[in-house]
Structures are given as structure tokens and as C-alpha cells.
Amino acid sequence: MGWSTIAAAAVLSVVAWTPQRQAASHAATSGSLLSNGWIDATATLDPGTTPVYEGNAPLKFEFLKDMRKGDALTLSTYSLGAHSGTHIDAPMHFVRDGASIDRVSLERLIGPARVIDIPDGVQAITAAELNRHGWRGAPRVIFRTRSALRGWMHSPTFHHDFAYIAPDAAQLLADAGVQLVGIDYLSAEQFGAPAPMTHRILLGKGIPIVEGLALEGVRAGDYDLIVLPMKVGGHEGAPARAVLRERAKS
Numbered sequence: 404m405g406w407s408t409i410a411a412a413a414v415l416s417v418v419a420w421t422p423q424r425q426a427a428s429h430a431a432t433s434g435s436l437l438s439n440g441w442i443d444a445t446a447t448l449d450p451g452t453t454p455v456y457e458g459n460a461p462l463k464f465e466f467l468k469d470m471r472k473g474d475a476l477t478l479s480t481y482s483l484g485a486h487s488g489t490h491i492d493a494p495m496h497f498v499r500d501g502a503s504i505d506r507v508s509l510e511r512l513i514g515p516a517r518v519i520d521i522p523d524g525v526q527a528i529t530a531a532e533l534n535r536h537g538w539r540g541a542p543r544v545i546f547r548t549r550s551a552l553r554g555w556m557h558s559p560t561f562h563h564d565f566a567y568i569a570p571d572a573a574q575l576l577a578d579a580g581v582q583l584v585g586i587d588y589l590s591a592e593q594f595g596a597p598a599p600m601t602h603r604i605l606l607g608k609g610i611p612i613v614e615g616l617a618l619e620g621v622r623a624g625d626y627d628l629i630v631l632p633m634k635v636g637g638h639e640g641a642p643a644r645a646v647l648r649e650r651a652k653s
């Protein structure tokens with residue numbers, strides 16, 4: 404084996420090794436319990452690991468200056484869709500005169516939330532499925548589904564068969580006065596749904612939808628939730644940071 408072959412093999416092993424290392428470090432930063440009890444439920448935005456919903460804008464991250472390459476400072480730019488990674492849909496997404504993301508009340512985004520475990524075999528969270536779980540009385544409802552079990556928020560491949568909230572379940576949640584709904588993949592709506600009924604029902608009642616939560620380190624139960632989107636004026640959604648802390652059982 405000549406030097407060039409060894410060098411090529413070394414490069415290949417680095418290329419092959421890097422994504423695994425990134426995935427592992429993301430899994431460690433999202434989902435781990437902090438000493439103060441908070442859990443980061445946010446997927447890291449990274450072009451190497453962030454899935455992009457089919458047809459949405461890709462993530463473009465670029466260093467304009469980089470101290471690791473001898474520049475005097477590090478300075479970067481990024482462009483990405485408003486619905487990238489862990490993010491919030493504001494009513495404006497599917498309601499003509501609905502509130503933009505900067506106008507969604509913080510009271511909806513901060514407060515008690517219940518995390519509900521949906522089994523891996525369930526793709527459609529229908530009203531019947533919802534009613535198999537104790538969700539009534541919860542001011543905010545978050546679904547932990549097959550998407551978290553499979554680590555899909557940390558895999559750049561877009562999966563079509565993610566679990567979604569069926570319109571009849573959305574209607575139950577909306578009628579019950581739930582303040583916020585969350586789910587662990589890029590949309591709450593069935594992929595390829597004939598009409599965006601789940602979005603219309605929830606957003607039509609002013610209920611923000613948190614999508615793309617990283618819930619692999621979160622079990623079912625009652626939590627305090629803080630989920631804060633970037634305050635982008637006049638737009639229909641924005642990436643957000645989401646944290647959860649288990650509530651003491653009463």
C-alpha cells in the first residue's frame with residue numbers, strides 16, 4: 404500500500420466517522436437531564452443531521468470568516484426555512500388573517516404540558532387513539548411517537564411515514580381548549596393529506612403547533628414547558644428552543 408492509498412483511506416475513515424460523532428453529540432445535548440431538572444427537547448440545527456420537509460428550503464450554513472483557518476474572528480451566515488428543526492407554526496401559516504409568530508402569546512408557550520406516549524405501531528393519532536390516553540385536563544399536549552423512538556429528528560433523511568395528528572383528534576383538542584399542541588417530527592399533518600385540516604383546526608383556534616421536538620430523552624408524564632420561537636416580525640413560523648422539566652407528582 405503506497406502513501407497515497409493510506410492517505411485516501413485515512414480521509415475516508417474521517418468522512419465516515421464524522422456524521423456518527425455528530426449524531427452522538429446531538430443525542431447527548433438534546434434529551435439529557437440538566438442538574439436543575441430541565442431537559443433540552445430541541446433538535447440541533449445542522450445541515451448534516453437536520454431533516455428538511457420535502458419541498459422546503461434547504462439549510463445553508465457558511466463561515467464567512469473562521470479563526471480555525473487563521474482569520475481574526477469567526478463570522479457566519481445561515482439561511483433556512485421558517486419550519487426547520489424544532490419550530491412553531493403560528494396561526495398565519497394556514498389562517499388568512501391569523502397571528503404571525505411574533506404575536507403568539509408567551510402565555511401559550513410557557514406552562515404545564517403533558518407528554519403522551521404513542522406506540523411505535525401507530526401512525527395516525529386519531530380521536531380514538533387520543534382517548535386511549537389520559538389527556539383531558541392537560542393545558543398543553545405533546546405527542547412522543549415513533550419519530551422519537553427512531554431518532555428521526557437527528558437524521559437528514561426525510562421520512563414520509565411519521566406519526567401525525569388526525570383531524571378528529573385535532574378537533575377534540577381544540578374543543579377542549581388546549582393551549583398548545585406539540586409533536587416530534589416536522590409536521591402535525593399526515594404527509595400528503597388531501598387538505599391541511601389538522602393545521603386549520605388547531606391554528607384556526609389560535610393554538611400554536613410545536614413541530615420537530617426532540618423527545619427521545621423524555622418519558623410520558625406532566626412537565627413544565629418553555630418553548631420560545633425566534634421573534635420574527637410578520638412571518639408564519641420560526642425555529643424555537645424547547646425545554647421541559649418534570650413536574651412533581653401531586
Ligand SMILES: [Zn+2]
Nearest residue numbers: 486492614640
Ligand atoms: Zn411547521
